[in-house]
Amino acid sequence: MHTEPRWITTPLTEELLRGALDLERTGRGVLPHRLPARARAQCADGQLALAESQPSGVRLAFRTRATAVELDTLPTKRVYVGAPPRPDGVYDLLVDGLPSGRARVAGGNTLTIDLATGAAEHRPGPPGTLRFTDLPDRVKDVEIWLPHNETTELLALRTDAPVEPVPDRGRAVWLHHGSSISHGSDAASPTTTWPALAARLAGVELINLGLSGSALLDPFTARAIRDTPADLISLKIGINLVNTDLMRLRAFTPAVHGFLDTIREGHPTTPLLVVSPLLCPLHEDTPGPSAPDLGGLGTGHLRFVALGDPAERAAGKLTLGVIRDELARIVAQRSADDPHLHHLDGRDLYGEQDFAELPLPDGLHPDAAAHRRIGERFAELAFSLDGFAPGSVPKATAPRP
Incomplete structure (x- = not known):
């Protein structure tokens, strides 16, 4: 006879979250942020607000004997005027580091965006619940990676056995x-973005x-970045500066120095x-800005x-060549x-031969197969550099404020 688990509700706290720099308390639960509140207060750009609230690389991590886990969330779905509906965001389950399940949450808020005008409208919606069952009946480390491309408010975590934070590995x-x-971009799930893939291959903890x-x-x-403890730091610089046409070379050089x-x-x-x-042929030798070509939007084929x-x-x-x-x-x-300080040419991760085999579907962004290749290449090339290999650096302590 099937019986419902006796649920234990565990408060959602910083100790159970990896990859977030801030945890905003809301009326219903908590909202992970990838930039701290002070940073968010210094820029009113809607694109940045949307991007940093999408929890790429953010995951719940806990140790438990639980065989069943439920998570209530309130996602915010993006709807583009004139485009087919986007699929619901993906939640990936890892048990002791191994892929062990995948789920989606329907419903949620909607953010309707008109690419032609830039206008956006937010409408509230209902929360949803994801459930993972039949987990191994033993003490294990569980990670639930949140959708990398969908703002996700966390409302409640329930398990059928007690939960504790994962100890430092x-x-x-x-x-x-x-x-x-x-x-x-167009990765298949949160654990298959190229940084998540590279992190798993190298055995490092990711802050994306x-x-x-x-x-x-x-x-x-x-x-x-300065104020976040880290053992290894990488910066991929260039494409956004071109496709926004934000600055000229005169401003770029001192801006890079200042950032570093x-x-x-x-x-x-x-x-x-x-x-x-x-490599991105669109902007190798042609400056920005870039813009969406809305002609194929109705069939879901957006290009830039x-x-x-x-x-x-x-x-x-x-241009990308100049940068x-x-x-x-x-x-x-x-x-x-x-x-x-080290340097890596991005074309060693994705270059002309890769473009010929795995072209960028919209002219700017790699698809799921290309994400895997880039992640594997980064793990092979970057994490083997003398002085950048994970095993060759001491564990970080909190940096000076």
Whole structure:
């Protein structure tokens, strides 16, 4: 005879969450943020607010004998005017580090976005519940990775056995910052974004500050990185600066130096890897901005086009080629006095041969197969660099404020 589990409700606290820099208390529960409140207060951009509240890399982590787990959440779904409905966000379950289940939550709030005008409308909706059952009846480490592309308010955690935080495994903490590609773009699930894949292959704890559309050398992001304990830090810089047409070369160079200087205030000797842009033919030699081509939106085939003119490079407009050359020069200059600073050409992660085999479906973002390749390449190339390999660095202590 089937009987319902006797549920134990466990408060959702910072001790049970990995990968979030802030936990906002709401009227119903808690909302994980990937930027601290002070950083969020310094920028009113809606794109940034949406990106940092989408919990890429954020996961619940606990130790338990429970064989059944329930999680109540209130997701916020994105709806694009004129486009087919997006699939519900994915929750990935890991048991002792191994993939052990996948779930979705229907319902939730909706954020309707008009790509033609930029207008957005928020409508409240009902929460939902995901359930994982038939888990191994033994003490085990459980992780529930939240949807990387769906803002997720956590309301209640229930299990049929007590829960405690996962003890420190002694793993190195890797903090990565980048654009929508690092955020997860078109990855299949939260554990298959390229940073999550690379972290699992290297055996490191991930803090993912990939911020869709918002890797823009913002000072508040540099301060957030400065103030976050980490053993390894990587920065993938470039594509957002081109596709927003945010700055010229004259501003870019000192902005990169300033970003690195701020991080070094809190992490003076932490291994720091600067990664230049992946190959993206759209902007290799053509400046931004880029814009969506809405012609195929109704069938779900969004593509992007470059609006800049290659001749504008002479006036200092940025392209991916210009940025790669300048990042290599900056790192070479700084590394003379900073032996813990490293450089990786993004085309070693995804280059011309990869594009021929796994083209970017919308012109900007890799698909699920390309995410896997990039993650495997990063684990192989970056985490084997002399001075950046996880086993070669001491565990971090809290950096100076």
